[in-house]
Every structure is written in structure tokens, then in C-alpha cells.
Amino acid sequence: MSRLIIVSNRVSVPDNKGAAAAGGLAVALQAALAERGGVWMGWSGKSSGDIEPEPLVLTQDGNITYALTDLTQTDVEEYYQGFANRVLWPICHYRLDLAEYGRKEMASYFRVNRFFAHRLAPLLEPEDTIWVHDYHLIPLAAELREMGFKNRIGFFLHIPWPPADVLFTMPVHEEIMRGLSSYDLLGFQTKYDLENFAGCLKREGMGVENSPGHFSAHGHNFRGGAYSIGIETAAFAAFARKAAAHSVVRKARQSIEGRDLIIGVDRLDYSKGITQRIDAFERFITNNPAHQRRVTYLQITPKSRSEVPEYEAMQHAVAEQAGRVNGAIGTVDWVPIRYINRSISRPVLAGLYRLAKVGLVTPLRDGMNLVAKEYVAAQDPDDPGVLVLSRFAGAARELKGALLVNPYDVDDTANALTRGINMPLEERRERWRGMMDHLLENDVSRWCDVFLADLRAE
Ligand SMILES: O=P(O)(O)OC[C@H]1O[C@H](O[C@H]2O[C@H](CO)[C@@H](O)[C@H](O)[C@H]2O)[C@H](O)[C@@H](O)[C@@H]1O
Numbered sequence: 459m460s461r462l463i464i465v466s467n468r469v470s471v472p473d474n475k476g477a478a479a480a481g482g483l484a485v486a487l488q489a490a491l492a493e494r495g496g497v498w499m500g501w502s503g504k505s506s507g508d509i510e511p512e513p514l515v516l517t518q519d520g521n522i523t524y525a526l527t528d529l530t531q532t533d534v535e536e537y538y539q540g541f542a543n544r545v546l547w548p549i550c551h552y553r554l555d556l557a558e559y560g561r562k563e564m565a566s567y568f569r570v571n572r573f574f575a576h577r578l579a580p581l582l583e584p585e586d587t588i589w590v591h592d593y594h595l596i597p598l599a600a601e602l603r604e605m606g607f608k609n610r611i612g613f614f615l616h617i618p619w620p621p622a623d624v625l626f627t628m629p630v631h632e633e634i635m636r637g638l639s640s641y642d643l644l645g646f647q648t649k650y651d652l653e654n655f656a657g658c659l660k661r662e663g664m665g666v667e668n669s670p671g672h673f674s675a676h677g678h679n680f681r682g683g684a685y686s687i688g689i690e691t692a693a694f695a696a697f698a699r700k701a702a703a704h705s706v707v708r709k710a711r712q713s714i715e716g717r718d719l720i721i722g723v724d725r726l727d728y729s730k731g732i733t734q735r736i737d738a739f740e741r742f743i744t745n746n747p748a749h750q751r752r753v754t755y756l757q758i759t760p761k762s763r764s765e766v767p768e769y770e771a772m773q774h775a776v777a778e779q780a781g782r783v784n785g786a787i788g789t790v791d792w793v794p795i796r797y798i799n800r801s802i803s804r805p806v807l808a809g810l811y812r813l814a815k816v817g818l819v820t821p822l823r824d825g826m827n828l829v830a831k832e833y834v835a836a837q838d839p840d841d842p843g844v845l846v847l848s849r850f851a852g853a854a855r856e857l858k859g860a861l862l863v864n865p866y867d868v869d870d871t872a873n874a875l876t877r878g879i880n881m882p883l884e885e886r887r888e889r890w891r892g893m894m895d896h897l898l899e900n901d902v903s904r905w906c907d908v909f910l911a912d913l914r915a916e
């Protein structure tokens with residue numbers, strides 16, 4: 459069996475393992491690699507200032523070799539904060555209004571991908587299978603091919619892929635499409651993302667789809683498919699069963715004093731629909747005075763990408779909004795929204811999900827959303843809660859037992875909250891069972907196996 463080499467911008471570093479890694483990619487890859495072993499190369503998350511980063515630092519932890527590199531401060535600002543998170547992220551989440559193009563950021567993006575390729579090259583052996591992850595590293599395969607590597611190279615995109623009219627607003631869309639065309643296998647979260655990709659390729663004759671999922675473009679034949687990422691379902695359910703004894707979970711249970719708990723867990727990101735969600739919660743309370751003082755909405759929201767201006771602005775906006783709504787609907791003995799900016803470890807999160815009668819997951823657009831899956835996995839089979847889920851999350855394609863909402867429609871989400879809080883036990887059980895069976899069968903291990911089997915197949 460060939461070695462597996464994973465490359466991603468974000469790496470869940472060994473000394474950080476017990477701590478909360480707020481980000482689905484790191485959580486999922488950690489789970490996938492722990493089982494198989496291999497090499498995981500990526501950014502250390504640190505800046506080397508204005509000097510060239512030191513050589514790769516290799517750390518062995520069990521069967522995983524971590525290979526981390528720093529980036530210069532300029533590269534952090536231009537490649538990660540600039541092009542990846544101010545151009546590709548908003549475009550792929552359909553937020554053209556937030557995209558900030560800059561020539562030097564685009565140049566830095568391609569330069570850092572070349573740098574990654576050069577750092578990776580000495581680690582590679584001819585039989586290695588290389589699996590590249592996410593929008594930060596689209597040009598990596600083209601760089602490796604340029605250097606003569608013939609390995610099987612796959613790519614998985616964790617975020618949505620937009621339609622041609624959206625993608626083509628990006629000045630370097632052709633180079634990005636060319637980069638994707640250099641892989642042997644492209645994985646998307648849903649078939650809609652795959653269809654959008656095929657549409658982008660065909661629109662201006664950049665490539666053709668020879669048969670479903672088989673493409674030719676820029677002189678290369680490659681395949682594409684939908685591979686919805688999963689979680690470690692059984693292990694997460696076990697966390698949740700044990701978590702009731704955890705002191706944080708016990709304190710949370712005591713402090714809600716028998717009220718119904720609604721939970722939201724998201725990085726502080728504009729794609730997650732947090733402001734619309736708070737509006738919907740306020741509407742739910744004003745529409746249902748009987749629930750006043752009888753529910754608590756816990757929103758766990760670790761800060762994310764704070765150096766990017768759009769994220770910094772959002773931190774202020776959400777904090778201000780949560781305060782305003784608490785002021786408007788709270789009473790002397792009831793704080794309706796508990797808004798937390800710290801990251802919580804996943805074993806504790808599992809216990810909080812299990813305490814919650816409703817999991818409120820309403821992104822405006824999301825590649826998958828692992829929180830939705832974790833919420834389901836954490837439930838008590840005898841008394842499960844209800845998942846209220848945005849129809850624009852990749853997870854909505856799979857979790858048929860959720861109450862699907864349009865997150866832009868505040869009344870729709872407020873009504874789903876009413877329905878969720880009042881749902882009879884039998885209906886909750888039935889909805890939950892179907893989702894849990896699906897998650898047990900389609901866990902992260904299966905996702906990994908299926909993608910790698912397809913990548914390794916000629
Ligand atoms: O690395 P950061 O800039 O701190 O951001 C965290 C991660 O956010 C994104 O996660 C996505 O991957 C999840 C797992 O497939 C998926 O469920 C979710 O919908 C996506 O938003 C991003 O794609 C990762 O690269 C980041 O590491």
C-alpha cells in the first residue's frame with residue numbers, strides 16, 4: 459500500500475490535540491489520518507516575520523508524521539488573509555460583495571503554492587498518494603507536475619464551488635480552473651458543487667465532460683465526484699454519553715434551570731448566518747410569549763480570521779446584536795442569549811449538544827457543516843433533540859430528518875424553532891433515527907476510504 463501524504467493549509471498539530479480545533483477540516487483529517495497513518499504537511503499557523511522560514515519541522519506522533527512550515531508575515535497577509543480568505547472564500551460562498559481583489563495577493567497565492575511544492579518535494583517517494591485539501595492550495599498539483607512528479611494527486615474542496623457567473627467575477631478564474639485540472643481526482647462536498655464545477659469548465663470552452671465525472675481540460679484527463687465528508691460518528695456519540703459527568707456540562711445543566719436549551723456552534727464567520735439566526739430567535743420569542751423565560755439560546759462562537767477586516771467588523775456586529783436582543787427581550791431573572799467567544803473542546807461540546815433540545819445550524823452557505831452532524835450524533839436515542847438546518851449547508855443534502863429552513867427568511871427559521879421546541883417525542887425519535895443511521899454508515903472513515911480508492915484506481 460502506498461503512503462498517504464496529506465497537504466492542507468491548516469494542520470491539527472500534535473501538542474494541540476486535546477484542545478478544541480475550531481474548524482471542520484482539521485477535525486476531520488485528524489480523524490482520518492489517526493486510523494491510517496501517513497504524512498500531514500501544512501502551515502504551522504506561525505509567521506517567520508520578514509525572514510525566510512526555517513526548513514520543515516518534522517514531528518512524529520503515533521503513526522502520523524507532521525511536517526510544518528512557517529510562512530513569512532507578508533505571505534500570511536497576502537496568501538492566507540488576502541487571496542484565500544478575501545477572494546476565494548467569499549466568492550465560493552457567493553459573497554461577491556465582500557471579495558477584495560489585489561494583484562499582489564493573487565501573486566502571493568501562487569508563490570506560496572510553489573513554496574509548498576518545493577518544501578514537500580524532498581519528502582515524496584514515487585509510490586506516494588498525495589491528497590491536497592482546500593481552496594488555499596488549488597495550484598499545488600500544477601506546481602508538482604511542473605517539477606516532474608507523476609504521483610496520483612487528489613484534491614478535496616471543503617467549501618462550496620460556485621456557478622460560472624459567480625466564479626468568473628474573479629480575475630484569475632482561468633488559472634484557478636487550470637490548477638484544478640492538474641489533479642487526477644477532484645472531490646466536492648455535494649453533487650451541486652460538482653455540477654457547478656462542470657458548468658464553469660464548459661461555459662467558455664475551458665474543458666469538456668466526456669462522460670459523467672470524466673473531464674478533459676488543459677491537456678489533462680481527470681475525474682470529479684461528490685464525496686460528502688463525515689464525522690467519527692460512533693466515537694462522538696460515546697463522547698456525548700460520557701459528557702454528562704463533565705463539570706462544565708454539569709454546570710451548564712444546573713444553570714439553565716430546566717429551561718429548553720437551543721444551541722448554535724460556529725466559527726465567527728459571515729457565512730454562518732449568525733446575525734440572521736439571532737434575529738430569528740428574537741422573532742421566535744416575540745411570536746411565542748409563552749416561551750419567554752422558558753428557553754436559553756447558547757451561541758458558542760470562537761473568533762476566526764480576526765485579522766481579516768470583514769471578520770473583525772462582524773465580531774463587533776454580532777456582539778452588539780446579542781446585547782441588543784438580550785436588552786430587548788430579557789427580564790431581571792432571564793438572559794435569553796448566552797453568547798460565548800471561546801473555543802470549547804469537542805468532548806464538552808458533545809455534552810452541550812446532548813443537553814440541547816434544538817440544534818440551530820443556519821449558515822447562509824456552507825460546504826458541509828460538521829456541527830450539524832455532531833449535534834445529531836450526540837443525541838440521546840430515547841429523547842433526541844431536533845436539528846434546524848439551513849438548506850444551503852452541504853449537510854442538508856444528507857440529513858433528511860432535519861427541519862430545513864431558508865436562513866435569509868427570519869420567519870421561516872423562527873417557525874422551525876417553534877416546531878422544534880414543541881415536537882412530540884415520537885416524531886423526534888423517528889427523524890433522529892434515520893439521520894443517525896446515515897451518519898453511522900457514512901462516517902469520516904468511509905469518506906476517506908471511498909475517496910482514496912477512487913484516487914488510486916487508474
Ligand atoms: O483554517 P481556518 O482559516 O481557521 O478555518 C477553519 C476551516 O474552515 C473551513 O472549513 C470547511 O471544512 C469543513 C469540513 O469539510 C466543512 O464542514 C465546512 O463547511 C467548511 O467551511 C475551511 O474549508 C477549512 O480549510 C478551514 O481550515
Ligand SMILES: O=c1ccn([C@@H]2O[C@H](COP(=O)(O)OP(=O)(O)O)[C@@H](O)[C@H]2O)c(=O)[nH]1
Pocket residue numbers: 478479480481482483485723724725758759760800801802803804807826827828829830832
Ligand atoms: O468551540 C468550538 C467550535 C467548533 N469546534 C469544532 O469545529 C468544527 C467546525 O466544523 P464545521 O464543518 O461545522 O465548520 P467550519 O468551521 O469548518 O467552517 C466542528 O468539528 C466543531 O466541533 C470546536 O471544536 N470547538
